[in-house]
Amino acid sequence: MSGNVKKVAIVWRGDREARNAATKTNSRYHKIFEELEAAGFAPEPAVFDEAFADDLLRQLHAVDAVLVWVNPLDDGKSRKVLDSLLRQVAEAGVFVSAHPDVILKMGVKEVLYETRHLGWGVDTLVYRSAKEFRGAFPITLRAGSPRVLKRNRGNGGQGVWKVELIEPSAGGETLVTVLEAKAGSVPEKIEPDAFVARCEPYFENGGRIVDQPFQTRLPEGMIRCYMCGDKVVGYGQQLIKALITPLPGSGPEALQPGPRIMHPATATPFQPLRAKMENEWTPQMMSALGVDRRSLPVIWDADFLYGPRDSAGNDTYVLCEINISCVFAIPDDAPAGIARELAWRLGRHPGRGC
Structure with a gap:
């Protein structure tokens, strides 16, 4: 492994040309690279494809931590090979986020069934x-x-x-x-x-x-709650068109979602959701799934739809999925949050992440 400076590999999918050309500044993860360097880490790109999986494996065995952004399904490809590599390096002592075993607990749709008894659940x-x-x-x-x-x-x-x-x-x-x-x-x-x-x-x-x-308030939009460990780092609010039947005669634009508007963790409209996520739902989810604090993904998000209003007219929230495998785009505060969370995971300082 490395000496005092911890080496961190950032993994995303690409072909051989992308792997050879990748730098800390020419990908969409450049702000994460910047924040990791500012926190005293030595981050490096680690582009993955099944065609050169052995190259990636050798690279990951030489780092201290791995942060992964690879979708479960991508142009007919899955994460089967990658997840096997990640398990190998994790067994060798490299910190991996998110670990494939944690994804199988949190980052699959079955989590909606396993946590249906929580305040975010419905008849599932x-x-x-x-x-x-x-x-x-x-x-x-x-x-x-x-x-x-x-x-x-x-x-x-x-x-x-x-x-x-x-x-x-x-x-x-x-x-x-x-x-x-x-x-x-x-x-x-x-x-x-x-x-x-x-x-x-x-x-x-x-x-x-x-x-x-089906949630009838779907046309009112979705709130994506971004988390570093067990702390909120921001929100993405978006009018989505998925599962909404277009009106007769509508053009192609009727099928396009609206822009995702990012908000900081302190945004006033979302403080009730933040309190639920940090103080109730995340700890309850961890207990239900058997996931401890150090196993939580460094970055993850929970997508919420609006549920029926309560007796006082306040919004309720229904979880529609948890994303772990490839959480991007992210709020402006998330890259620094990722660096702080990783520092806590690797014992760089005694404070909590995010």
Whole structure:
């Protein structure tokens, strides 16, 4: 390992050319590099692809810490090879964030089921096999309310579907309207059995499907709460279009989300959410999942939709997913927060992160 200066590898996906050309200043992570250097670390780029996985493995064995920004799914590629490498270097004593085992607890949609009893939860179901899904989901759907199905591991709206039963006309066949959250998707009418068959590949390799009620306040937007460890470092507020059926005659712009507006952790409108996240929900989640403070990702986020207003007219919040694998873009204060959190993890000073 290194001497007094801790070496930190920042990992993202790219081809061989990108790996050879990568520097501390020519990627979107340049502010993170700057803050890590300011905190006394020696950060270095570590571009990954399966084609040169052995090169990355050798590089990671020579550092003290690894910070990773790689999506679960990316142009047909997964994290299977990368996660195996990360486990190897973690076993050798290198600090890895986020560790693949922590991602499997926090950064998958099944976390919505495992934490459904918390204040951010709703009526949530999980299907752990294609047989279970075929038998149970149609019964749930016949209750009449739209449901949202979520593939256990994915990103960019892939495998997230709004499903609504269409009441058949006299003598007509039963159909469902389905809309995927992936950018550019449009509603489709399909037979229920055909849609169930479409989703069955999600169960490969131990996959799951999580089932939640559709949140009617979705058009009011989503709040992304960014965390360093167990502390909030900012928010991203965005009007999203995923799972919202466009009006007839709408152009392509109707499918595009609004800009994500960043706010600092101190932003007044979000202080009730901050108090919930720091004082209640994050500690409760850690207890429910068996994740200790030092195992929390250095940077992660929780996406919230607005739930029904309470009896006093205040907003409630419904968790729709936790992102760990590739959290970006991030608020302005997050790079410094990442550096402080990493310093605490590596014992550089006795204070808490963020």
